[in-house]
Amino acid sequence: MSILTTTDLGKSFGPDEIFADITVEIPKGARIALVGPNGAGKTTLLHILIGEQSPTTGTVTTMKDMRVGFLPQQPELLGDHTLWTEALGAFDALRAREAELNTLEARMADGDEDALNQYGPLQEQFEADGGYTYLQTTRAVLEGLGFSEKQFELPLTKLSGGQKTRAVLARLLLENPHLLALDEPTNHLDIDAIEWLEGYLKTFEGAVLAISHDRYFIDAFANTVWELDFGMLETYRANYTSFIRQREERRERLQKDFEAQQAFIAKEEDYIRRNIAGQNTRQAQGRRKRLERLKRDNLIKGPESEHDAMRVQMQITHRGNEFMITTEGLQVGYPGAPLLHVDDLRLERQEVAALVGPNGVGKSTFIKTILGEVESLAGAANVGDKVEIGYFAQAHERLNPDNTVIDEIIATRDMTPGEARNYLARYLFRGEDVFRKIGSLSGGERGRVALAKLALGTANLLLLDEPTNHLDIPSQEVLETMLKDYPGTVLLISHDRYLVDAVATQVWAARPPKSADSVGKVTAFKGTYTEFVQMREAQQIAKQQAEVQVREASKAVAAKQTQKKPSQKKHGLNPYQLEKRITEVEGRIHSLEEQLETLTASLASESANGNAAKVQELGEAYNQAEADLEAAMSEWELLLED
Numbered sequence: 001m002s003i004l005t006t007t008d009l010g011k012s013f014g015p016d017e018i019f020a021d022i023t024v025e026i027p028k029g030a031r032i033a034l035v036g037p038n039g040a041g042k043t044t045l046l047h048i049l050i051g052e053q054s055p056t057t058g059t060v061t062t063m064k065d066m067r068v069g070f071l072p073q074q075p076e077l078l079g080d081h082t083l084w085t086e087a088l089g090a091f092d093a094l095r096a097r098e099a100e101l102n103t104l105e106a107r108m109a110d111g112d113e114d115a116l117n118q119y120g121p122l123q124e125q126f127e128a129d130g131g132y133t134y135l136q137t138t139r140a141v142l143e144g145l146g147f148s149e150k151q152f153e154l155p156l157t158k159l160s161g162g163q164k165t166r167a168v169l170a171r172l173l174l175e176n177p178h179l180l181a182l183d184e185p186t187n188h189l190d191i192d193a194i195e196w197l198e199g200y201l202k203t204f205e206g207a208v209l210a211i212s213h214d215r216y217f218i219d220a221f222a223n224t225v226w227e228l229d230f231g232m233l234e235t236y237r238a239n240y241t242s243f244i245r246q247r248e249e250r251r252e253r254l255q256k257d258f259e260a261q262q263a264f265i266a267k268e269e270d271y272i273r274r275n276i277a278g279q280n281t282r283q284a285q286g287r288r289k290r291l292e293r294l295k296r297d298n299l300i301k302g303p304e305s306e307h308d309a310m311r312v313q314m315q316i317t318h319r320g321n322e323f324m325i326t327t328e329g330l331q332v333g334y335p336g337a338p339l340l341h342v343d344d345l346r347l348e349r350q351e352v353a354a355l356v357g358p359n360g361v362g363k364s365t366f367i368k369t370i371l372g373e374v375e376s377l378a379g380a381a382n383v384g385d386k387v388e389i390g391y392f393a394q395a396h397e398r399l400n401p402d403n404t405v406i407d408e409i410i411a412t413r414d415m416t417p418g419e420a421r422n423y424l425a426r427y428l429f430r431g432e433d434v435f436r437k438i439g440s441l442s443g444g445e446r447g448r449v450a451l452a453k454l455a456l457g458t459a460n461l462l463l464l465d466e467p468t469n470h471l472d473i474p475s476q477e478v479l480e481t482m483l484k485d486y487p488g489t490v491l492l493i494s495h496d497r498y499l500v501d502a503v504a505t506q507v508w509a510a511r512p513p514k515s516a517d518s519v520g521k522v523t524a525f526k527g528t529y530t531e532f533v534q535m536r537e538a539q540q541i542a543k544q545q546a547e548v549q550v551r552e553a554s555k556a557v558a559a560k561q562t563q564k565k566p567s568q569k570k571h572g573l574n575p576y577q578l579e580k581r582i583t584e585v586e587g588r589i590h591s592l593e594e595q596l597e598t599l600t601a602s603l604a605s606e607s608a609n610g611n612a613a614k615v616q617e618l619g620e621a622y623n624q625a626e627a628d629l630e631a632a633m634s635e636w637e638l639l640l641e642d
């Protein structure tokens with residue numbers, strides 16, 4: 001069953017036709033990714049489908065009373081109420097029924113029989129609609145999208161642009177619409193939040209239509225891809241990876257059919273030309289009529305030539321040392337605000353390390369520490385001899401907003417205006433575009449200028465902070481190819497998991513602190529991103545299995561104790577006391593393990609600072625915690641014995 005269908009849909013702005021003859025449907029529960037280059041009309045099509053704009057031609061038909069949840073690229077969020085209140089707004093109708101139930105309960109307490117008759121059916125429906133779980137659901141969605149519990153009470157006016165986008169997305173998910181229409185939903189999400197969203201969409205009952213440049217996200221959620229390009233829409237039953245293969249096969253097949261038909265047309269035209277006035281004039285006239293019908297009704301159009309793409313090429317003058325970056329006892333952050341303890345890392349020549357982790361954990365600060373722009377709190381980040389660094393900043397703060405595009409390039413390398421224009425054409429700046437001010441450019445355009453400047457250097461070590469932000473998929477693919485061919489070394493911060501998986505040889509995982517008084521940590525994994533994810537999943541499964549074993553062991557002890565006489569005691573404890581003590585000891589073991597991890601990080605930091613007195617104090621605390629942990633483990637094992 002389809003919840004939305006279109007017939008011969010078209011849109012024009014004046015004489016410019018954006019797209020035409022689009023006939024598609026969205027089935028119930030569909031998972032559709034809408035892709036295409038920037039400027040193809042994806043957002044316009046999405047707005048028409050959900051009723052935000054009107055088509056020039058054609059129709060859109062939806063099922064009766066269809067509810068749509070729409071996330072624009074830059075959503076507005078008005079009011080001075082809190083994030084928590086905004087999210088709970090998704091349940092206004094449910095909460096009104098909750099208030100009605102409370103009123104009925106009060107009347108029932110006074111012996112009102114009518115209230116009793118009304119209460120049963122209303123309460124049953126309230127429970128079926130999630131009336132007793134909506135608070136937990138709201139909390140889970142907000143936390144899944146990266147909000148901490150402290151931020152729940154923030155007024156909307158205090159939220160950043162990215163936080164407002166996530167707040168709107170949270171409410172849309174909680175409203176549970178029939179169609180979730182998302183325009184670049186991953187733009188303001190870190191990897192953890194994107195992965196959470198992917199998991200949420202797997203159980204979402206409604207249909208999803210998402211415009212996205214995130215290839216990994218498309219692979220994870222979509223089973224259908226709509227490609228909008230050259231004013232036409234093609235449908236592929238595939239995720240992103242399969243779509244790329246199917247599209248190439250379709251283009252090759254179309255090219256062969258086109259060439260075969262053109263050869264047939266040429267042959268027929270040659271026959272007609274040679275025989276139209278000769279003995280075979282009737283045959284020639286018949287062939288000409290058939291050829292005219294073919295050209296009118298069944299002419300095959302060859303595949304459209306692909307759009308211009310950036311041409312990025314990096315060169316280096318020398319390879320550098322064997323080890324391009326090393327760290328020793330490094331602590332990253334600011335005075336009074338440490339962010340990350342960094343394991344001793346090694347980045348060798350021609351390796352690609354991907355630094356991944358949630359927003360705000362300190363990844364950009366880590367990069368700036370390597371650059372020497374931020375002083376380390378402890379230890380050192382060492383860059384090898386003969387290393388020339390090229391840096392791509394996430395916010396493009398190294399671009400002068402008052403410069404024109406061409407001035408920015410000429411300021412980087414001395415060249416004539418003609419040479420600069422020819423160079424900028426490789427980055428899709430042509431004609432008058434080269435005279436636009438940097439400050440007037442879109443995020444994607446500024447990214448292309450930054451890449452153009454980067455490629456003018458001869459760096460053998462690239463530090464790239466979110467280089468694919470705002471780039472469309474064709475530009476991402478160009479950057480991916482460039483990094484694969486680059487003969488130097490790369491340290492890459494990116495939420496683009498498709499890019500990371502394609503180029504990274506090791507993953508540096510930055511994780512946030514476990515508690516308010518601890519510090520985040522960076523650890524290294526040798527291998528691809530896919531292998532890193534598999535390792536992480538295996539660890540999670542092992543942890544869950546261990547927790548299950550502990551619970552099962554506790555249950556077994558409790559079951560055996562209940563079979564004994566109530567007066568029978570073990571270790572001087574009755575069954576209830578024994579089960580309670582096991583739980584207490586397990587909690588202490590967990591607490592001591594976290595304490596030892598924190599003490600280890602503090603010892604490394606103070607040792608690097610040469611603070612002997614503090615090191616001695618921490619060492620004594622570590623020894624005591626280790627002894628306490630050993631005693632707790634011994635007691636736990638003893639309590640679980642038959």
